[in-house]
Amino acid sequence: MSIKTFGAKLFARYIQRKINTWASKPEETQQKVFKELLSKAQNTQFGKDHHFRSISSMKEFAKRVPVRDYEELKPYVERMVAGEENVLWPGKPLYYAKTSGTTSGAKYIPLTKESMPTHIEAARNAILCYINDTGKADFVDGKMIFLQGSPELDEKNGVKVGRLSGISAHYVPGYLQKNRMPSWETNCIDDWETKVDAIVEETVKEDMSVISGIPSWVQMYFERLQAKTGKKVGEIFPNFNLFIYGGVNFEPYRAKFESLIGRKVDSIELFPASEGFFAYQDKQDVKGMLLLLNSGIFYEFIKADEFHSDNPERFTIGQIELNVNYVMIVSTSAGLWAYNLGDTIQFTSLKPYRVMVSGRIKHFTSAFGEHVIAKEVEQAMQEAVKKHAASISEFTVAPQTNPSGDQLPYHEWFIEFEKEPEDMNAFKVTLDKSLQEQNSYYKDLIDGKILQQLVITKIPSEGFQKYMKSIGKLGGQNKLPRLSNDRKIAEFLEKL
Template sequence: MSIKSFAARIFASHIRNKIDKWASNPHNTQQKVFEELINKAKDTRFGKDHEFSEIKSHSEFVKKVPVRDYEELKDYVDMMVEGQEDILWPGKPLYYAKTSGTTSGAKYIPLTKDSMPTHINAARNAILCYIADSGNSKFVDGKMIFLQGSPELDEKNGVKLGRLSGIVAHYVPGYLQKNRMPSWETNCIEDWEDKVDAIVDETLKEDMSVISGIPSWVQMYFERLIDKTGKKVGEIFPNFNLFIYGGVNYEPYRTKFESLIGRKVDSIELYPASEGFFAFQDRQDANGMLLQLDSGMFYEFIKVEDFYSENPERLILKEVEVGVNYVMIISTTAGLWAYNLGDTVQFTSTKPYRLIVSGRIKHFISAFGEHVIAKEVEQAMKEAVAESGAEISEFTVAPQINPKGEELPYHEWYIEFEQEPEDLDKFAELIDRSLQKQNSYYLDLIEGHILQRLKITKVPRNGFQDYMKSIGKLGGQNKLPRLSNDRKIADKLNEII
């Protein structure tokens, strides 16, 4: 065992103990975070506008600070971007994580001196918890690759801005610099396909032990490696034993990945976003990710079915229940207050608090009142793949409201198969049966002859990559929505097909 590997084990044990301490005292931890947030921001523009000096409890916070999304917080953000200080958080931000917006164009998510370390520490702690849990630290001696956006940053009124993954690249600790790949020059390549080819050339000769990124884009990297060598990824990199991922559910990709690698590898799931690093998988045998309660973020939760009502109840941590679908609301040391991320989550445990990301509040299908969410379609796909032996590369779902002739409406599943099932009709039946079992609304609509069984449209190889390229979102941190309540994606895919 190397000195670095030995030291990693000692440090991992120390960090695990610190995490266990706050995880076992969750409500006091969150109360302390809440009080510190309010106190530190009371003299900011937002704090004065919302009378933070008078807020002593969560109920008072609810009365004075409404839930907002980015568009509703944009006036304050615009003041910051113009160069004003003490707007949402004391001083100026360190960075803006620039992301694509919906109705407001580019979004500028602030990263402050107080919030930036939480992104770095959570990523580090995820790996350290894996070491503490598994006893495996040998991988720290090998090369590690993190598929991410360009680290080149622009500047706006004295504040640097760029993609979150590119900003984080500036914070890789010194002891990992020699292990980290790809090179700075390759990381700066903007065209994703050119970048992947360059990464393949750089890594082929290296002893890769850790590979990290969004599954769909790591899959592209793996396929290019195989195309170039004719070997499985596990043969090319015999010491590759840890895959770190975030952004989407890995389960629909797992079978495909194990086929590309040629064996099983351990994995760590992360829940990062520009707005905060919210959770990570802290134990290999646990269902769900540990919610980060001691990282300058105060959480509220609104039941999905209540979210669009006039005054939905905003629950704090001690009021949540396992298995209920919630919209997660955050207040942070980046100056985001009662901020609607748009994510929906479900708790898998409350001792400690672990959760899964169940989807997006705007990414669902309810064209007929069925309220189908991402977690349900992913579970249905997982079950169908397991039973049929099929392998998929990617999929998305859309409603077909106006079918031809006298047909009943249906859900249309666009699937790119790596290995088609022997019986496509039976495969569709397996998916549909799982959806009916999970979602009583969908079952009622099928049994009431309002909807017919789902239909599958096959997408040709690389069809989803072509789609993402056509909308300028190939690579980086861009993700394909798992389902939509309209046919914008479906119509674009039909042009490719």
């Protein structure tokens, strides 16, 4: 055992004890975070506008501070980007994480001297929890690769601007710098396909032990490695035994990954975003990710099926229920207040509080009132792939409201198969049955002859990559929507 491995195990035990302390007192921890956030921001413009000084309870906060998404908070953010201080948080931010907006171009999410360390600490602690849980730490002596955005930063009125993953690259601790790949120069390549090829060249002869990134883009890296060498990834990297991912559900990709690697590897799921690092998988044998209650984030939750009502109730930790679909609302030490992330989550455990991401409040299919969410189609796909020994690269679902002839409307599943099932019709039946079992509204529409069973449209190899490239979102932290409520994506895929 190396000194680094021994030290990692000791540090992991220490960090686990600290986590257990706050996780065992969830409501007290959140109350403390809530008071600290209001106290620090009471003299900001936002704090004055919403009378933070006189807010004494979470209920009063909910009355004074309405839920906002980025577009509604944008007037404050624009003042900050223009150089004004003390708007949402004291002083100026350290960075703006620039992300792709869906309605009005780029979004600028502030990162402050208080919030930035929480991102780095959470990423570190996720790995330390894995070490403490499994006793495995030898990987710290091998090479680690993080598929991420460019670390090159721009500047706006004295504040650095870049993608969150690129900003985070500046915070890799010194003891990992020698192990970390790819090189700085390769990481700065903008074109994703060129970048992946360069990463392949750099890493193919290295001893990679940890690989991290969004599954769909790591899959592309694995495929390029295999094409270059003719070998399974597990043969190329015999000591590769840990995959770290976030952003999307890994289960639809798992079978393809195991095929590309040639064996199973452990994995750690993360729940990071530009707005905050919210949760990570702390146990290998327990469902869900530990919700980070002491990281400068105050959480509120609104039941997803009530979200669009006039005055939906806002719940806090201690009031939530298991297996209910909630929209997650956050107030943070970066100056986001009652901010709607757009993510929906479900709690899988209350002691401690663990969550799973169930989808996006804007990404659903409800052209007929069924409100199908990402978790449901992903579970259906997982069951079908397993039952019929199939493998997929990617998929998305869209409604077909105007089918030809006398057909009933239906859900159209666009699937890029790696390995097709022997009986495509049986595969389809399994998908549809699983969706009906999970979603009673969908079942009622099928039973009532409003909808016919789903239709599968096969997509050629790399078809989804072509779509993402066509909208300028190939690679990095960009994710394909699992569900649509229109046929914009479908129209592109139909032409392939």
